[in-house]
Every structure is written in C-alpha cells, then in structure tokens.
Amino acid sequence: MENITNVRGFRYWGAHTGVKSKRRDLGLIVSDKPASAAAVFTRNVVVAEPIKICREHIKNGRIQAIVINSGNANACTGKQGYIGAQAMIAAVSEELNIPREQILVASTGVIGRELPTEKIVAGIRENAAKLTSRKVAGSLLASAILTTDTFPKEGFVRFRLGDTEINMGAVAKGSGMIHPNMGTMLGFIMCDAAIKPELLQEMLGEVVNDTFNMITVDGDTSTNDMVAILSNGAAGNEEITEKDESYALFKTKLFELCEHLARMIVSDGEGASKLIEYRVKGLAAKDQARQIIRTVSDSALVKTALFGRDPNWGRIVAAAGRAGVSFDPDKTDLYISADTEIQILKGGQPLRVNLNELKRLMRSTEIAITLHFNQGEAEAKGWGCDLSYEYVRINAEYTT
Template sequence: MFELISQKTINLPIGYKMAGIHCGIKKSKKDLGVIYSVEKANAAAVFTTNKVKAAPVLLSMKNIENNEIQAIIVNSGNANACTGEKGYSDSLEMASKTALALDILPEDVFVCSTGVIGMPLDMEKIVSGITKISQILSTGSEKNDDLLNFANAIMTTDTFPKVYSKEVLIHGKKITIVGIAKGSGMIHPNMATMLSFILTDANIEKSALNKALKNSVNDSYNMISVDGDTSTNDTVVILANKKAANKEIFEDTEEFYIFCEALNEVNTALAKMIVKDGEGATKFLEVEVTGAKTVEDAKLISRTVIKSNLVKTAFFGEDANWGRIIAAAGYSGANFDPGNVYIYLENKVGKINVCQNGHFINFSEEKAKEILKEKEIKILINLREGKEKAVSWGCDMSYDYIKINGGYRS
C-alpha cells in the first residue's frame, strides 16, 4: 500500500539475545517475547501520559528508577490493564519468573503487555511460555531471525513487524542502535498504544541516555497520530550495555549529538512505520508547519491538524477541504494570525496552493484531485510570522478503521 521504510540488512548491537514464541494467549500467532542483555545495561524509558496506567507500566516505572535493566519480557493479546491487585501481582510474577529463568534479579526485569484492556492474564500459559522462551535464549545466538520473532510476538493489530537499525562511529568504535516497535491503532501524540524497544551497545552515561531518549520521543512518537486515543500501556525503553567499548558518552558533547542524531533516525523511522500501519489507513499524511514564532506553536498546530478526524476523512475522500485544516489550526491553542496563513498540498505529482492569507483562492480542483489520489501527501502550512517549524505524521481514517475496532475483542 505504502512505500515502507525498510532495510535489507538489520544490524544488531553486541551483547543482546532475544526470542519470540506462541504461548497461548492468542489463538495461533506469537504472543510472548523476551530481550536479554548479557551485561546489565543503563536504561531509560518514557511511559504513557494516560492516568489509567496498566499494571506492567506501574511495575516497570518502579524497576527502572535506578536506570538499569537487564531483561525485558513482553506479552501481546492482553494489556493487563484495569486488572487491579491481581494484575500487578501477575506483572510481578512475570518479572520474577523471567529473572529466575535468566539468573538475574527481578528488579532488573522490565515488563510490558499489550492487547485487550480489562481482562486478567492467563498466568499458567505465561509462566509456561517464560520457561520455554528462556530455553531458546540459552541455546540461541544473536541472529536476525530471533529479532524478527520478537518483533512478531509483540504485535496486536499490526500488519507487519517494525524494525530499524543504525550504525555510527564514536571514539573510533562502531556503535549500533536497533529499534523494534509495535503500534497500529490507539495512536496519538503524547505516546500511543505502542511499545518501542531500543537496544544499543553504546557506553553512554545514564543521564545522557535519559536526555537523549526524551528529546527523541518528543520529536518522533509524540508527533504521530492515527485516531486520537492514548493507551494505558504506552512505553518506549532504551537499553545501552556498553559492549561497544567506546569512551563513555556524556551530555552536550560532540559524541552525544552524534548518538542523538542516530537515535532520532531510528525512532522517526519507527514512528512513520506505525502511522503507515494505522488501522484501516489508505494514505500517509505529513503536516509541516513553518513560519511560526515558536516551536511550541508549530507543534501545537501540526499535531492538532494531524489528529483531526475531519481532516483525516477529507483526505480519505480525496477532498481538498483546506477549511478543515485551518479550522484545526485555529483551535490548536497556538498563537498566530490566520490572515497570514498559506496552505499547500504536495507530493510526487506536484504542489498546489489552496489557501492564501487565510482565505479562499481559485485553484485547480483537478490538480488537487491528482495529488490527493496518491498514497502519500504533505500538508504544508506557512504561518509567515517567524522562523520555527515542526513536522508530524498521521494517516487518513477509512471505513475499515470502524470495522477493525468494532470487533476488536471478537
């Protein structure tokens, strides 16, 4: 459907093992995954902003307080959210059983779940699965097949696994960053129903790693929207196990910025994959706001436009209804003068100006239709008031979105 961001070769960082299996939560597809670092890794994470947080989120927030993690255990098919004391106890058991199987401490295990909300986990199947998957780790090696098995094990309504890697040289040492994500629906800025696991062999100081991740999340995952819903389980976590043997990276150094640039490339690629896999999506949309007085104003407008259901449905219907775009900008809370706004639609077919100085102009509906028939479209909004800009990514909203979510539990 779309030209997906893909790589022929996925490079793996040193010192990680992973696996993905079917343990029985789902009918037949893989539903349990594990990541193990041979050395305890520095770690940082960003969690959902939803006040209703799933049990594994609450546990992982506690376990990562010292910014160190050695293993990640993930199940799909059941979110273990809104499950009360039993849900938290189940997450604790997932951590303790994984720790026992891998001979590490329970507090060094990061736990994630994704799937249906409000249903208890079948712990008999989970515990049996942890035993089975740990045996795979003990006999396996660092291979792409294991990574893809893990990527498949964390999916819910996703139609393809989302993986991206990047290599850079720092202090003469090759550093690898690989990201594995899931997400298709319940995607909205300020994190989405998405899980993203970033692994690197870089030697980077804890506070520098934390700063790098938070800055990157703000410019990638927090700039996407599929349907405007924010999940109970959203998590992005990064592990850095120092196996690249580079000199330690500290904040605000040249090496730190090289690392951040590579991390941003990985997270932005994964964020775009999530949008392109949006439930029922037929078009990939990019909203670029330029000429803003502040970055925050640009982000407010870009994110508000990309999440507008009226904008999304207009693009599904291939209708150049620019009025919905400027209306969304108007209620975004950003500070701008509507009388200065220019709006364009652009892709490989061409570019057309549909709004000048905030009001109607005569434009070719035929040319606009040609642009809107394509699968990827840019919405360019120039506020003409400053030098700041922001970009967000999203998709249209089709009939299939209703079909998928109307029967999610069935």
C-alpha cells in the first residue's frame, strides 16, 4: 500500500474547489524543507501561464511546494491568467510560510477560458491546513490532478543507498484529447534522498527523454506539459554530488518509475484498446531510433491496423521509411510479439508466418513491435496506442 505518502518529509492534499462541477480539482504538495528540484516543460511554443512562472522558479534548484489545479489550463488567458497563477502561488506562500520563488504551479484543463482564480485561492486557503502524510492524501492528490483520465496513475519504488532506505513516489496524469489541445501530461515525483539539484536536472532530462517523451496518444503537444521532481534529503543519505554508483542507482530507479507512469498514461489514451511497445534497434544513433518510433507510433495507418487486429505489417515498414532516417530495407527485421514472438521480416524478406497465430497474437491488449535495422548499435523504446472508433467518436463529438 506504499504510495507518495511513504516518501519522508512530504505532505499532500487533494480537494474540490468548484472549478470542476463535482470532482476534485486542487492538489497540494509540500516538503517539510526546501527540496532539491528539477523540472522539464513542454516544448510547445505556446505555453500556459504557470509554465512561464515555473521556468523561472526552477532555476533556483530549490522548491518546497507545488500547487496544481485541474479543470482549467490557464493557457491563452493573458494577463488575467498570469495574475491568477501568481495569486495561487501567493496563497500557498502565505498559508505555508514558504517563499514564492520556492513554489511551482501547474494547471490542466480547458484552454482559453478565464481562470476562476477566486475559487482556487479560496480552496488553497481552506485546504492548506489539511496537508498530511496519511495514506489517503496520496489517493486524493492523484485524483485531483486528473482531467479526462479514466484512472489515476501512481507509482512507488524503494531502494537503498548504502545503509539508507530511499523512497521515491510519483503521481501523473495523461492526455485525453477531448477538447483539441486539452490533453496535458503532468508528472510529480517526490523522493527523500539528498542530491544536488544540478545532477537532478540533468538526470530528469535524460530519463524523461526516454520515457514520457517516448509516448504518444495522438501526437499533440500540450501547452501545459510538465514533469517535476522534488528530492528533500529527509532520508539522511550522504548527498549525491557526482555521477557515482549512487547516482546511477537513483537514475535507474527514476527511470523505472517514469517508464511505469508513461505506460500507464498510454494505456489510458482516449479510446485506446491496446498498449503498443515499439523497440527499434540496430541504428547508428539513438536519435534515429527515436525518430522512427515517433513516426511509426503516430501513424494513423499503423494505429488503425492495430485496432483492427490486422497484421498489416507493411504499414509499419512504410511508416519507418518516411521517418527521415536512412536505412537499408534489405537488412530490416520485423517482429511482433505478445505472449509469443513471431518474426515477420528477415533481411527485408517476408517469412512464412502462421496467419491464424499472428491474428490471435494481435488480439492481445499489449503488443510489442520490434524493428531491427542491423546497421549499428543504437536502440530506443517507445509506447503508443491504437486508434479506435471510440477515439474518433469522442473527438468528433466534442470538436464543435
């Protein structure tokens, strides 16, 4: 029953302030002491107001609290939105006696609608005293940051650095694209290890690149995406100050946690009926492998074939071919796997496969597609989902 509340020196709460009609819409995270902090933000050119503020605050490398509202993205809201985000920070600052620049703010929800600042600020003032490390607070926070997600995403890992037990927990929300551009990915990771902020920032960037940045539901990039980690040192380990063994283990565990959350997010993609893991191997550079994964996993032809359980593997190779990466088709191997693995292509030549067996395998809710180009050592992994009637229905219905 471990969750983020098992990370020492943190307290949380999730509450309903009225931005959403019924469900929880305010989340609070606070560390007893300023924590080493790192964050990565959306690469979208249009960014929400909270992101503008967070980019400044994270520069200090020390953060003590995060406030999140759901139901309103506070994006494309102009001055009103900027003042609103600052008001959220000010309320947290006053209630918890934390300097403003040590507070992050995040929003997710509808874009372009005025931020209901008063409701949120009143909610912060009412709920600040409720911050707690009791178990339930983890569930409340995980639920409070959701928008169109159909289930909350939580993760927890525990490991040892020397003699010290380290706890690392996280909550995340995924992207449901009910309103165009409304899908936002948020991830908040709490850890009780002591580590230098500079190292944490570098590590987070690398891990996010291989996890959250390798998932796609529909190729959109939100104005509000943000992944932040706070590591407060409450565990009492010797501070990690260089890239030693402790750093490596910390990074491995952070990767494990982020990969878990990334997979959960894709599994909850709008109308998704399958989780697809893409494995691309045998290229000269990792960026090439990533580029091919992005193209294949975003291909509507591939995604609809996967939904239709149609072993139409030609579409996979075709999508790879248009990714802007040069490769020799005659060296390409292709495998599709679930409980068993079936090789489809060997050196560019289709093998005779048992079509019934392949069709059975395609019915699985989790499929791995492996492309091996046999022309280098670089590889990458990524995750996507299929494209279903349901996705179309949902997005068609809500577009107008």
